[in-house]
Amino acid sequence: MNILKERIHDNAFSVVRNENWAKPIYETNGLNLWYGTSHALKNIELAINEKEVTAIIGPSGCGKSTFLKTLNRMVETAADVTISGNVTFKGNNILGKSMPVEILRSKVGMVFQKPNPFPKSIFENVAYGPKVHGIRNKAMLEMIVEESLKKAALWDEVKDRLHKSAYSLSGGQQQRLCIARCLAIDPEVILMDEPTSALDPVSTHKIEELIRSIKNDVTIAIVTHNMQQAARISDRTAFFLNGEIIEDNQTSTIFNNPADTLTDDYVNGRFG
Numbered sequence: 430m431n432i433l434k435e436r437i438h439d440n441a442f443s444v445v446r447n448e449n450w451a452k453p454i455y456e457t458n459g460l461n462l463w464y465g466t467s468h469a470l471k472n473i474e475l476a477i478n479e480k481e482v483t484a485i486i487g488p489s490g491c492g493k494s495t496f497l498k499t500l501n502r503m504v505e506t507a508a509d510v511t512i513s514g515n516v517t518f519k520g521n522n523i524l525g526k527s528m529p530v531e532i533l534r535s536k537v538g539m540v541f542q543k544p545n546p547f548p549k550s551i552f553e554n555v556a557y558g559p560k561v562h563g564i565r566n567k568a569m570l571e572m573i574v575e576e577s578l579k580k581a582a583l584w585d586e587v588k589d590r591l592h593k594s595a596y597s598l599s600g601g602q603q604q605r606l607c608i609a610r611c612l613a614i615d616p617e618v619i620l621m622d623e624p625t626s627a628l629d630p631v632s633t634h635k636i637e638e639l640i641r642s643i644k645n646d647v648t649i650a651i652v653t654h655n656m657q658q659a660a661r662i663s664d665r666t667a668f669f670l671n672g673e674i675i676e677d678n679q680t681s682t683i684f685n686n687p688a689d690t691l692t693d694d695y696v697n698g699r700f701g
């Protein structure tokens with residue numbers, strides 16, 4: 430009887446947990462994308478849940494970056510792109526005219542494979558976004574810069590040289606600076622496209638720790654070729670192949686008990 434009660438309690442708890450925690454911030458329905466006549470994304474159906482880390486995995490050329498860049502409408506900067514279907518951000522279709530791209534990008538930051546700080550000081554890199562959004566008060570900017578650098582686990586390393594060039598930092602520090610620059614605009618989502626692939630293991634570890642520490646505040650979608658990294662840091666994983674999603678599920682299921690043999694073969698390094 431007690432065991433039964435516990436099971437019922439567990440089930441009730443997991444329903445509440447799912448309802449409370451697994452709320453999609455992005456949803457794509459029937460998303461297709463062509464570069465010219467090349468069909469790069471095929472009927473993508475995927476939810477990215479709020480305050481979770483979603484890993485996007487798959488072999489080179491399968492459409493991971495294209496998908497990520499669709500989420501902040503960066504993909505449209507490429508020539509001859511055609512998109513159909515829906516991509517909703519908090520219920521609004523971002524492919525329609527209902528959400529101006531500037532509004533979307535003020536809520537969705539992006540970090541790339543190669544750190545890309547501005548040719549400015551460390552301070553100015555982080556203060557840039559808040560200034561663009563109209564914050565001029567010096568004390569306020571100083572506070573935002575300090576908080577963002579602390580969240581990005583970089584403050585202690587740079588607090589005495591805030592007005593030095595961002596290019597004086599190491600690659601790993603520059604990548605954390607780029608994450609601090611995103612955090613300074615208080616985004617709801619950060620899209621990360623292979624953010625550690627150019628970094629050494631120590632810097633990679635620091636970025637992974639940083640992702641863990643911010644995920645209670647920010648939703649993260651991360652493209653990675655590193656299976657251990659996807660398994661370590663993500664809650665859910667989507668496996669892409671040739672522009673399609675083969676499978677998406679809880680990360681533990683994708684790695685330990687995938688439904689599709691292609692997923693099993695990929696995550697176990699048998700191709701890709």
Ligand SMILES: Nc1ncnc2c1ncn2[C@@H]1O[C@H](COP(=O)(O)OP(=O)(O)OP(=O)(O)O)[C@@H](O)[C@H]1O
Nearest residue numbers: 464469487488489490491492493494495496507508
């Ligand atoms: N600007 C573009 N113009 C034309 N084709 C493109 C463009 N960008 C990407 N593609 C093509 O679209 C397909 C998907 O590319 P994408 O960069 O999204 O793949 P990916 O999975 O991120 O690859 P990788 O892991 O190598 O970065 C590939 O065939 C690629 O050559």
